[in-house]
Amino acid sequence: MSFDLVLFGGTGDLAWRKLMPALFQAFRHGTLPKDGRIIGVARDELSDEAYRALIRSRFEEVDLAKRPTPEEFDAFAQRLHFLRMDLSKPDDYQRLAATLQERAAEVVVMYLATAPNLFTVACEQLAAAGLNTPRTRLVLEKPLGVDLASNREINATAQRVLSEQQIFRIDHYLGKPSVQNLFALRFGNTLFEPLWRRENIANIQITIAEDLGVERRGAFYDATGALRDMVQNHALQLLCAIAMEPPINAQADAIRDEKLKVLRSLKPWTPQALGQHVVRGQYTGGVAEGEAARAYREEPGVRPDSTTETFVALRAEIASWRWAGVPFYIRTGKRLAAREAHIVVNFRPTPHAIFDAPAGAANKLVINLQPRDGLQLHLLAQGQVNRRNAQALAPVHLDLDFDRSFGSERVGAYERLLLDVIDGRLNLFVRSDEQEEAWRWVEPIMEHWARDTAGPRPYAAGTWGPSASSTMLARDGFSWSEEG
């Protein structure tokens, strides 16, 4: 099968940090179809050779295991080409059309890894240049818009020029092996499904913590914030994966229908819930990764009086028979104490205690997404640790490390998703109605913050965020689980 992959934003951060390494991995593993060109598009004036040299130099900053040897890079670089384009200029799309006509590949992927305000114009211009053929697949990077209205506008434009089957909305968390394993755990095994409901589960916690700050993306991040950057997409997709009903099959729409139902059943916000169940924070200086870290407002590209949130914690509820009354806590932020992402399912304690168990002890299932990928099941056992009291229970856990079981060189998120686009598999991509529903749910939070002059709560870099986040759980009698 032959393909042309046109990468708009070809010199941008995402291109060299994630997409090029992912394409290279696929090339190295022999899964990238042999007959394919990767055409980087940007406003820079670069020859193919200069573009290859640029990408080669960027690989120096990529994870060592994913770095090519010089010979490997040379072989990969033959696939790379460059086209200078200004996305607002119709003539430039004609030049793209001419480049693509050179060989009429069976699949043409248009990957928009640009600022979202260019999505609409790019879609319209691609169509005007006749580049919306049945062979075209459009990939849209998140965030898709900045609110419901802009999201709808982008989706409407994309759907005017292409069919929904040709539109691949990326949420790279869905491509992570751990998230696919979550589907496998729930729908490929019988063990947990009967327990997966309000009668047995006390609360569910989703944590996506990063120790890094905003790095070189200060200006983008300052206009975006953690709610739009992480909650509206990644965190809510994880919530869907953990809470959805079993789909009727593993086809894209069967999975998306069930995820959509979860998003539709999220309890709407009330003024009281907005006051008590959402915490926003912003990091001040502190210590991160063992070094002094500057405050968010001192980061390059960030406004010195910025009120953009770098941390969000919230409490959601799903109004359904399965989940009524079970709190789902979500927390995400930059410059937190560690880089770890996990979902913790806290089961209810035994209804009647006949043993001496540590206070608050109960079963829990920890689904680790990163840095390691695995599962931990926490049980209580008589470890005889207390020699005087044979009735005393101690916590113990079953530990499944998927990196150890299956090797840590598994297909990475972007590698999986890029191959899926080329192969035309939509399972791990987000449908427009899911996105709209997620925006609809987060919008009242954005509106509440716009009215709330108190601004985000400060937290020191290298901590777990503002204390109000723990207070929110304490009000329900719970606490955050720090396991990773």
Ligand code: BG6
């Ligand atoms: C991106 C966000 O979508 O996800 C970034 O824009 C964030 O701000 C990144 O750092 C986290 O992804 P991962 O895979 O490193 O957890």
